[in-house]
Amino acid sequence: MLQITKKQPEVPACNNCNSVNSSIFCVLNKMQLETLSENKSHINYKKGQIIFYEGSHPQGLYCIYSGKVKIHKLGNDGREQILRMAKKGNIIGYRALLSEDSYNASATAIEDSVVCFFPKTTYQNQIIPHPSLSMQMIKLLSTDLKSAEQKAMNMVQKQVRERIAETLLMLKDFFGLEADNATINTVLTREAIGNITGTTTETTIRVLSEFNKKKIILLKGKRITILNNSELIHIANLSD
Amino acid sequence: MISENKTSVTDKEIHCTDCWLKQFFTGNIALDQKSVFKNKVLLRYKKAESLVKAGDALTGVYCIKEGLVKILKKGCKDKEFLLWIAGKHDIVGLDAFINNETPSYSAFAIDEVEACFIQKPDLKKSFIQEPGVFLQLIKDLCKKLNFIEYRITNISHNKIKENVAELLISTTIKGESSDGEEACINYSVGDLANIIGTSKNYLSKILSMLIKEKIVSVRNRKIIINDMQSLSIIAKGA
Numbered sequence: 384m385l386q387i388t389k390k391q392p393e394v395p396a397c398n399n400c401n402s403v404n405s406s407i408f409c410v411l412n413k414m415q416l417e418t419l420s421e422n423k424s425h426i427n428y429k430k431g432q433i434i435f436y437e438g439s440h441p442q443g444l445y446c447i448y449s450g451k452v453k454i455h456k457l458g459n460d461g462r463e464q465i466l467r468m469a470k471k472g473n474i475i476g477y478r479a480l481l482s483e484d485s486y487n488a489s490a491t492a493i494e495d496s497v498v499c500f501f502p503k504t505t506y507q508n509q510i511i512p513h514p515s516l517s518m519q520m521i522k523l524l525s526t527d528l529k530s531a532e533q534k535a536m537n538m539v540q541k542q543v544r545e546r547i548a549e550t551l552l553m554l555k556d557f558f559g560l561e562a563d564n565a566t567i568n569t570v571l572t573r574e575a576i577g578n579i580t581g582t583t584t585e586t587t588i589r590v591l592s593e594f595n596k597k598k599i600i601l602l603k604g605k606r607i608t609i610l611n612n613s614e615l616i617h618i619a620n621l622s623d
Numbered sequence: 624m625i626s627e628n629k630t631s632v633t634d635k636e637i638h639c640t641d642c643w644l645k646q647f648f649t650g651n652i653a654l655d656q657k658s659v660f661k662n663k664v665l666l667r668y669k670k671a672e673s674l675v676k677a678g679d680a681l682t683g684v685y686c687i688k689e690g691l692v693k694i695l696k697k698g699c700k701d702k703e704f705l706l707w708i709a710g711k712h713d714i715v716g717l718d719a720f721i722n723n724e725t726p727s728y729s730a731f732a733i734d735e736v737e738a739c740f741i742q743k744p745d746l747k748k749s750f751i752q753e754p755g756v757f758l759q760l761i762k763d764l765c766k767k768l769n770f771i772e773y774r775i776t777n778i779s780h781n782k783i784k785e786n787v788a789e790l791l792i793s794t795t796i797k798g799e800s801s802d803g804e805e806a807c808i809n810y811s812v813g814d815l816a817n818i819i820g821t822s823k824n825y826l827s828k829i830l831s832m833l834i835k836e837k838i839v840s841v842r843n844r845k846i847i848i849n850d851m852q853s854l855s856i857i858a859k860g861a
Contacts, residue, residue: 456772458780459859466772482765487772514751524764525718529727531771536696536704538778539820581779620699 394448394497396420402472406446407519415513422505428492434475437489441479443502444510447471450496451558451569455578456488465579466531468493468557477520478527480506493571538581541620546580547590548619551600553579555609566608642688642712660745668732675716675730683742684716690736693814696728705817707770708733708794708810714763720746721764733810778820786819787829788857791839795848 397408398416408416425448428434434445437456452469466488469475479486480503492498501510510516537546551567558569571579577587591607594600599615601608609615665688668674674685674692685692692709706728709715719726720743750757777786794810816826830846833839838850838857848854 456776458776459785460780462780464776464779466775478765478768482762484765487769521721521761521764524761524768525721528718528764528768528771529722531768531775532696532706532728535706535771535775535778536698538775539704540698540702581775 394425394499397423397499400448402448406472407474407516407523408446410515410519411513415509419501419505419509423499423501425497425499428496428498430492430494432492434490434492434498435486437487438485440485441476441503443500444477444480444506445475445490446499446501447473447475448497448499450498451493452490452496452498453493453575454488454490463578464581465575466534467527468554468579470558474520474523478524481520481524493569493575543580543582543586544590544593545618545620546582547576547587548594548615549621550576550580551594551607551609552612552615552619552621554607555612560609563608565610566606570605572605642686660739660741660749662745663739663741665737665739668736668738670732670734672732672736673729674732674736674738675726675728677727677729678725680725681716681719683740684714684720684746685730685738685740687711687713687715688737688739691733691810692730692736692738693733694728694730703817704820705814707767714760717760717764718767733814783819783821783825784829784832785858786821787815787826787833788854790815790819791846791848792851792854792858 396417397403397411397420398413400406403409403416408419411419426434428450434452435441447469449471452473452475453465454467454469454475455463455465458464469490475490475498476486478484510520537549541549554567554569554571558567560566561568573587573591574584576591577584580587591600591602594615595602597614599609599611599618601610663686666674666685668690675681677697687709689711692713692715694706694709694715695703696706698704709730715730715738716726777789781789794815812823812826812830816823819826830839830841833854834841836853838848838853840847840849
């Protein structure tokens with residue numbers, strides 16, 4: 384059982400959080416944000432630690448304060464499929480709360496992360512009765528649905544090489560670039576990249592090596608630098 | 624937008640409070656009977672007729688009463704991908720309505736379809752007045768997302784044969800179709816191949832294997848499931 388730490392100074396109240404404007408809570412005013420903060424706690428997760436398990440029932444809503452999280456599902460063959468990533472300001476586990484169901488997937492920290500936790504009572508008494516906030520969650524749900532549909536279609540219609548190129552572009556867009564304006568701002572294993580793409584680690588290594596050889600990307604350990612963005616877009620065969 | 628030559632069915636009057644949504648109305652049902660979704664129209668579609676066209680503005684959502692509708696999305700090189708099949712009580716167009724966008728998919732009738740077209744203002748009103756209905760529609764979206772995530776995992780991790788077995792089981796349940804005691808599926812092989820992302824030829828090869836093993840059979844262009852238990856074992860990858 385994880386130790387839930389009550390509010391500590393290093394995690395500010397929601398009204399003072401610098402990612403509030405990019406989160407679903409941007410629709411709340413200062414006073415509403417203060418009230419929301421009253422019952423929240425935060426949890427520190429080490430890299431690799433599970434935040435919630437597929438099949439378990441939600442006890443509240445999670446919002447990432449710092450770090451990065453993967454949302455994943457286990458396949459019949461025991462391999463993992465990464466469905467999406469989450470970063471600072473993103474809420475996770477909201478769908479199980481909305482549908483009053485168990486979690487459809489698990490969430491694991493992919494780097495040391497601090498996650499704010501709003502208990503179910505706060506969700507029921509303060510989030511759901513707030514029409515614009517619940518509408519934000521529903522819009523998020525529709526957006527997630529749209530990108531999941533796109534992902535399913537790509538997995539059926541695109542070759543592995545195209546999908547790996549698309550994964551790299553997605554990681555670049557989602558996590559951003561480092562100070563050199565070329566290196567993807569996240570460190571992922573080849574296995575994780577394969578699990579996002581829906582292919583084996585061996586194939587991922589082979590395709591990444593090919594991109595490296597053709598100077599489309601530069602591999603430095605687990606760090607990936609994009610050298611030729613337009614070529615990557617071309618390989619990914621992006622229509623949208 | 625509803626096609627200009629589409630006229631509503633007037634020989635039938637359907638009240639949402641008599642339909643599946645009945646259980647989610649929190650207010651006075653007798654009073655609500657005519658006021659909820661009061662401007663909805665019942666439309667009838669022939670096989671292959673389109674309900675929704677990708678990119679066209681939607682002025683409401685469709686609630687399927689009878690029949691099956693395939694939801695298709697165009698991918699690279701205009702290749703079509705079957706996202707899901709809508710059956711009785713499924714809502715088509717809800718996500719586009721919520722995000723105030725044009726739909727990225729098209730919807731076509733697989734067979735004769737009857738659907739209620741609920742206009743946007745009526746739907747918005749229900750969101751405010753009937754939280755139970757609103758919550759049910761949200762659960763419907765969650766269910767769709769769970770389904771598509773399940774498919775993502777299966778596409779990438781299952782063998783084609785496992786996916787075929789699972790598809791045959793799920794489409795039987797979806798269509799609620801049965802010939803007496805037998806569970807049957809009346810989709811084309813092309814549609815089924817499209818769902819799992821394989822070729823028609825390869826799917827036919829797997830179906831032939833299942834026919835040989837007497838797990839399924841084909842009669843009057845319909846796939847009949849003879850041995851649901853064996854099919855379930857294949858679907859689980861055992």
